[in-house]
Amino acid sequence: MHAFEVIEKLRVVPVAVIEQVESALPLAEALLEGGLNLIEVTLRTEAAFETIGAIRSSYPEMIVGAGTILDAGVLSRLVDLGVGFGVSPGLNRSVAEEAQRVGFPLTPGVITPTEVERARAMGFNRLKFFPAEASGGVKMLKALAGPYGHTGIRFIPTGGINLGNAADYLSLPIVAAIGGSWFVDKKLINDGKYTEITRLTREAMSLAAGNS
Numbered sequence: 001m002h003a004f005e006v007i008e009k010l011r012v013v014p015v016a017v018i019e020q021v022e023s024a025l026p027l028a029e030a031l032l033e034g035g036l037n038l039i040e041v042t043l044r045t046e047a048a049f050e051t052i053g054a055i056r057s058s059y060p061e062m063i064v065g066a067g068t069i070l071d072a073g074v075l076s077r078l079v080d081l082g083v084g085f086g087v088s089p090g091l092n093r094s095v096a097e098e099a100q101r102v103g104f105p106l107t108p109g110v111i112t113p114t115e116v117e118r119a120r121a122m123g124f125n126r127l128k129f130f131p132a133e134a135s136g137g138v139k140m141l142k143a144l145a146g147p148y149g150h151t152g153i154r155f156i157p158t159g160g161i162n163l164g165n166a167a168d169y170l171s172l173p174i175v176a177a178i179g180g181s182w183f184v185d186k187k188l189i190n191d192g193k194y195t196e197i198t199r200l201t202r203e204a205m206s207l208a209a210g211n212s
Helices: 003-010 021-033 048-058 072-081 093-102 113-121 137-148 166-170 186-190 194-209
Strands: 012-016 038-042 063-067 085-087 126-129 154-157 178-180
Touching: 003 012, 003 038, 003 063, 003 085, 012 194, 021 038, 021 048, 021 186, 021 194, 038 048, 048 063, 048 072, 063 072, 072 093, 113 137, 126 137, 137 154, 137 166, 154 178, 166 178, 166 194, 186 194
Parallel strands: 012 038, 012 178, 038 063, 063 085, 126 154
Antiparallel strands: none
16 A cells, blocks of 8 residues: 555654654554554654664564655665655755655645645645644645645645644545644653553544544
8 A cells, every 4th residue: 555545544644753763663663552553754863764774674564754854865765765755844846856756755845825836736736734733724724725625635734733633634624644743752752651652642543533
């Protein structure tokens, strides 16, 4: 199954900032225990690439994505690691074009109608809406659904989403899935609270299932 198909089925993407490679496998196990075989590892730390490799090697059933892709030069390395999908915070033309050239599934980030149309013109129809809450949140997405709801474009809002507002996003037909870090919070990871991560993951999955 294609990574985007899995994302749209599960409807929740855990966005994790992993600072220590040693945290990678316990975190992956906690997510799997919670019913989620998907993770987005952000490329914000020195441990990111090694973390991705460790999860891919030990848990082949897990779809591992890379977030915070800012430079086209990292894409070949991600492909070699077997990364299933990538996410950019913005619409970077060089990143987008290189992803298309190598056949790498990318979700570029957008906020404005102009960015949506630029992404659509480049052939992207799964777009990260970031930073979601700071940019109008559910109201903005409802507004974007007017001109773009019929085009096949769907959004993955990320940024400021939590258990309290996730259902509002998931209820929108134009939303394919949500990206969230509240159940894989960096502090929970660093403190080794994997049982709590599993509990929160189950809670998130239950919420998503109720808004499918």
